[in-house]
Structure formats: structure tokens, C-alpha cells
Amino acid sequence: MLYSVTALAEILGCYGVFLWLRHGKPVWWAVVAVVSLGIFAWLLTLHPFANAGRVYAAYGGVYIAASLLWLWLIEKQAPDKWDSIGAVICLIGAATIYFGPRGNVAP
Numbered sequence: 437m438l439y440s441v442t443a444l445a446e447i448l449g450c451y452g453v454f455l456w457l458r459h460g461k462p463v464w465w466a467v468v469a470v471v472s473l474g475i476f477a478w479l480l481t482l483h484p485f486a487n488a489g490r491v492y493a494a495y496g497g498v499y500i501a502a503s504l505l506w507l508w509l510i511e512k513q514a515p516d517k518w519d520s521i522g523a524v525i526c527l528i529g530a531a532t533i534y535f536g537p538r539g540n541v542a543p
Contacts, residue, residue, distance in 0.1 A: 439495055442479040443502035449473035451506070490533060497523075497530025 452469030455461040483491040501523045504515045515523070 438479065438482060439498040440502060442476060442483075442495060443499045445472050445476035445479055446499065447503060447506050449476055451510075494530045494534040497526035497528075500526045 449469045449472035452465045452472060456463065456465040456469070480488070480491055480495070483495070485491045485494070504519050504523050507513050507519075508515055
């Protein structure tokens with residue numbers, strides 16, 4: 437669940453900048469984006485790994501799936517079969533990183 441909230445904060449932040457710069461939306465979209473990206477960065481610190489790189493790697497698969505969900509629900513563009521296959525591959529990779537045995541290494 438934390439990865440999903442983190443993805444939402446990042447996507448909202450990036451989308452705010454996208455709307456402001458690419459679609460000429462008001463500058464307050466950039467302000468929303470900066471706040472959302474700040475929340476995103478803070479949320480990354482709450483994930484259960486001691487190493488930032490492992491958090492980012494495991495999170496990457498969730499981000500990809502969440503981005504395609506955003507594409508479908510917000511941008512009204514259904515993901516195609518290749519989007520879906522790619523997302524499944526990424527989620528398998530993220531799950532492997534997240535749940536992989538680490539021996540005596542503290543999470």
C-alpha cells in the first residue's frame with residue numbers, strides 16, 4: 437500500500453509539471469507538483485529497506501503499473517497488451533527484489 441501511495445505522489449507531481457509546461461495550465465500546477473514530489477521523496481524514506489537503491493528498484497515496478505493505471509483512469513487511454521505484459525514483467529521483478537531472501541541482512 438505504501439508503494440501505491442508513493443507512486444500516486446510521484447505521478448501527480450510529474451503530471452502537474454507536464455500540464456503546466458506542455459499544456460499551458462496555470463503555474464499553481466507547478467506548485468502542486470513541487471509539493472507532491474516533496475511528499476513522494478519523504479514517502480520513499482518510509483519503505484522497509486535500509487538501502488535506498490533497493491527501495492527504488494522494488495518501487496520501480498509498482499510505479500510502472502501505477503503509471504499505466506493513471507493512463508487508463510485519468511488520461512482515458514486504455515493500456516494495450518504490450519503495456520500490460522511489460523507491467524507484469526516489471527511487477528515480477530519488483531516482487532523478486534522485495535521478497536528475495538537476503539540471509540542475515542537487516543531490511
